[in-house]
């Protein structure tokens with residue numbers, strides 16, 4: 001009797017799992033494809049499990065095998081499958097990320113509608129690979145009241161004070177000869193170091209201690225493991241005995257132990273009466289742990305989990321994104337020597353030899369225009385994605401639940417219908433009369449997203465890039481080293497594939 005119950009339970013479970021897998025890998029993708037085609041969406045036919053993955057791999061391999069010129073169109077390298085799909089099937093098209101059809105939306109009004117409908121179109125993290133899901137949590141995935149409460153609370157922690165980290169520039173430049181002789185350096189790792197220091201300041205009010213350095217390093221390792229994985233998840237794959245999941249679990253355990261210890265220390269400092277005048281981000285997230293009754297072990301563990309997710313998020317979202325903005329700004333300054341001279345003249349006129357303050361930024365107009373143009377043509381986040389949570393009609397299209405939507409920032413920023421016939425040219429002067437005028441009256445400049453869920457770190461990272469660049473051009477003149485190759489590539493963010501070797505001269 002017991003045996004037959006057990007057998008029928010196991011069989012039911014197996015059948016249920018088999019049905020879920022079949023639905024996920026075949027029935028649902030075919031149904032979504034049919035629905036999209038009926039509405040005029042075009043794309044490749046669904047290929048079992050991998051969708052367009054093989055074609056994408058081939059296109060990326062081909063694109064990444066050769067560099068391009070600095071003035072060439074970087075999208076062909078950064079986004080080859082999207083470009084091929086749109087060229088073959090038109091703007092109303094879709095590509096396959098595994099078994100999920102991803103519909104392009106290129107029209108401004110539609111993009112804004114989608115970004116405003118938070119319930120129907122949600123952030124895509126649920127649909128990404130299991131390691132990425134672990135990496136990205138906290139504010140970016142919260143919805144509703146939990147999101148608005150946290151957003152309001154965290155906003156004040158993103159301001160100028162955190163730029164004490166510019167001291168790092170001083171440390172680093174001491175390795176360059178003082179006599180003005182040329183010195184070739186790959187500056188890209190230093191930019192990452194600098195933005196890591198800024199995140200450390202924002203989180204902990206200090207440059208990274210050895211423990212923070214180690215913590216950031218293992219979060220980067222987790223990001224690397226995630227980038228090596230395919231972008232979608234096969235149900236249950238994280239439970240298989242695979243090396244990358246074993247390492248991801250070890251990292252998770254270490255992060256849990258480290259952040260718990262840091263939080264306990266911060267709480268102990270508070271109990272001892274050591275309260276900072278100006279709370280850092282860590283203080284703000286520790287508040288949420290402190291609010292839970294110490295006897296409520298489950299509640300405390302949940303609050304600690306949220307704290308760890310928030311800390312990981314601020315490092316992942318804030319570190320490489322700004323490093324890449326500074327990286328592309330430097331490449332463009334090295335290439336456009338006339339702008340480098342113009343911006344240096346402006347910085348010296350405004351600052352002289354003194355240190356930079358928040359009040360100076362408004363006077364650095366050429367620098368601001370220049371960084372805007374870099375964000376337009378080299379936006380570190382090249383697209384915004386959403387998952388369709390419920391069938392939703394917009395205009396003449398009903399997006400079916402389960403499909404994804406991709407709004408390619410990098411293509412919107414290069415659209416000649418918005419920016420004019422010179423859209424592909426690097427011309428900072430187009431921003432001379434502001435962002436709206438540059439886009440001929442369209443609110444189409446969206447490197448930090450759009451609407452309520454726009455980037456919380458946008459202001460901080462724009463200040464960071466301006467301050468760093470101002471100090472950099474004042475201290476060095478530079479050009480692209482003979483070994484530099486222009487190779488924009490995408491690993492979540494738009495980044496230089498082979499670093500940025502520059503010929504630097506100390507001024």
Ligand code: HEM
Nearest residue numbers: 140317318321322325380381447448449453455456457461
């Ligand atoms: C050049 C630098 C940066 C770029 C290009 C960038 C880009 C973006 C974009 C496009 C979004 C919107 C995503 C979406 O709607 O799906 C976003 C959101 C976000 N970013 Fe950034 N970001 C940058 C710097 C930072 C920094 C420095 C931090 C924090 C230290 C940060 C933290 C966040 C967070 C927490 C969100 C989610 C906001 C919310 O959902 O309320 N970002 N970012």
